[in-house]
Amino acid sequence: MDVLLRGGPGDGQVVSAGGETALWRARLYEITGDHGHQRNGPSLRIYRHRPDCCQPRDRGGQDHCE
16 A cells, blocks of 8 residues: 655655555654645555664664664
8 A cells, every 4th residue: 555654854755555664765664543645646644754763772773774
């Protein structure tokens, strides 16, 4: 299914994803309960950027983000 990315460097991108997370250019996005619209498009589930995903400490190291 197509989802809409919010926040981070992929803000506004529409990508295919399913499950709890989406990966876009080595950036991790997590599912939210929200839906949004891209210009003149259908309602899409929103995945929010996880700001710690690319930091060498905290949860990012466990997720193997680059």
